[in-house]
Amino acid sequence: MHDLSSPDKREGASLVALPERVRSPWWELGRRVLAALAILVGTVLLVMIDRDGYRDAGDATLANPYGTISLVDAIYYTTVTLSTTGYGDIAPVSDQARLVNAFVITPARIAFLVLLIGTTLEVLAQRGREMFRIARWRKHMGKHVVVIGYGTKGRSAVDTLVNNGLERDHVVIVDPSPEALADAHADQLAVITGDATRRDVLRRAGIATADQVIVTTDRDDTNVLATLTVRQLNPDAFIVAAVREQENAPLIRQSGADSVIISADAVGRLLGLSTLSPTLGTVMEDLLTYGGDGLEVAERELLVNEVGVPPQSLPDQVIAVVRDEKVYRYFDPVVTLLARGDRLVVVRPAKELPWAPRPGTHNEDVAADAQEG
Incomplete structure (x- = not known):
């Protein structure tokens, strides 16, 4: 991933940067440069191969009215032609050279311009797409x-x-x-x-x-x-x-x-526990670590069929009860019997969804029907 924007330090502003799966900008620029060089070199070779079909007005003499097309002349003609400058001092005169210019060099010229202009347009389009993505992100946020x-x-x-x-x-x-x-x-x-x-x-x-x-x-x-x-x-x-x-x-x-x-x-308490009891330290680390086949501390809603039941009798290992936004230990006399609206803090296998009822344990379908009724 790469940074699509940078903070403006003068204004102290911050900018939104959304992640995007794209190639490196250096890769894209290098690819375009190589393509432009390939067109340039290919056109130079075409001119050199058919150099007898070109006329160089600057080198023309009575003995050689077409002049001599050198490698430098070919590079010069290619650059002014692909850039559409066209000074006219070097021009194709033979039918073969004119056909090559019409059907080969002209498409190459168009491709060369598309590469140059396309890079600029792509940068502008990318900025536009990024602004659109940020606006859509803000709308749905x-x-x-x-x-x-x-x-x-x-x-x-x-x-x-x-x-x-x-x-x-x-x-x-x-x-x-x-x-x-x-x-x-x-x-x-x-x-x-x-x-x-x-x-x-x-x-x-x-x-x-x-x-x-x-x-x-x-x-x-x-x-x-x-x-x-x-x-x-x-x-x-x-x-x-x-x-x-x-x-x-x-x-x-x-x-x-x-x-x-x-x-x-x-961290200090965990280090101390691990020193006094490596086993206890391992269990605490297991509770704090997400995933795997170990244990997980989770909070879930109380189900309808659990109302009026002592916390110790539930299949989940209840360690605390949340009632009226206050936390009580499972053995606190205030929560001897669970009441509607309570939430339970439990220890359960980490492979289960921590915030969901354990499937098949509390007869959730019956509880949901009772709630709807």
């Missing part, structure tokens, strides 16, 4: 996910979302670095190149209509300012933000983050 920062954490977050069913067309990356632009394009993601603490950059990402925002840059101060700006532009978005240090967590919550992940502490 809504309820999407904006990921601010496309480093290791940002890529992992996007992979998790995509693996759980989110379309790549509904993910927008905001990052100022060229490396992130290349990585996001390689992953077929739309990119806004710019600083996420600037309002105009976030507006280009469609932040006002975004459903969720993930803030995960390499600096806590940037995360705090970006979160504050996002919250001002979109009061309803669900914001998940990452911080490196525990002491910055309250600040980023005050800035408007709905969920805060403390990366340094999480």
Whole structure:
């Protein structure tokens, strides 16, 4: 993938760059240059082979009225002919040379001009297509996910979302670095190149209509300012933000983050667990790693036939219950019996769809019929 646009540093603007499956522009330019050279060399050879059928007014003498056509003359005649300049000092005079000019060199001249003009037209057309693609993308963009920062954490977050069913067309990356632009394009993601603490950059990402925002840059101060700006532009978005240090967590919550992940502490705890108990560390890593034949932590809706049932009696391994937007451990007396509207946080095999009911376990068809009734 290649960059279709570059940020205008003078205006501080950011540009949308959508991924596109095209060949390298250097490949396209090289191919056209080689084709033009092939036409040029081929025409020179034709003129040299039939040089006796041409008249050079500059070299004409009484003894040699046609003059002498040298290699330099052939190159000169070819360039002025293919470029349609046509000074007339060298001209075909024999019937054979005129026929070759009419049926061979004239089509070659047209092809040569098409290559030159076509390159310019293609560049203009490509820009037009890109503007159309961006306009269509903006028109259909809504309820999407904006990921601010496309480093290791940002890529992992996007992979998790995509693996759980989110379309790549509904993910927008905001990052100022060229490396992130290349990585996001390689992953077929739309990119806004710019600083996420600037309002105009976030507006280009469609932040006002975004459903969720993930803030995960390499600096806590940037995360705090970006979160504050996002919250001002979109009061309803669900914001998940990452911080490196525990002491910055309250600040980023005050800035408007709905969920805060403390990366340094999480990694430290995992390292400590792996040191004290390698087995426990392996299990925790399995829970945090997507896919494979291991385990997965997931959240799902409560089914109708599960209402009034203790969490411990369900086939899924329930570890928490979400009720009225509060999280309770499965053994909390508040959730001794499950109630309509509860959501379950469960551990299940990773090969299953994490956000869907387990097929065949909870009699979903009966539950769906009961809900419709």
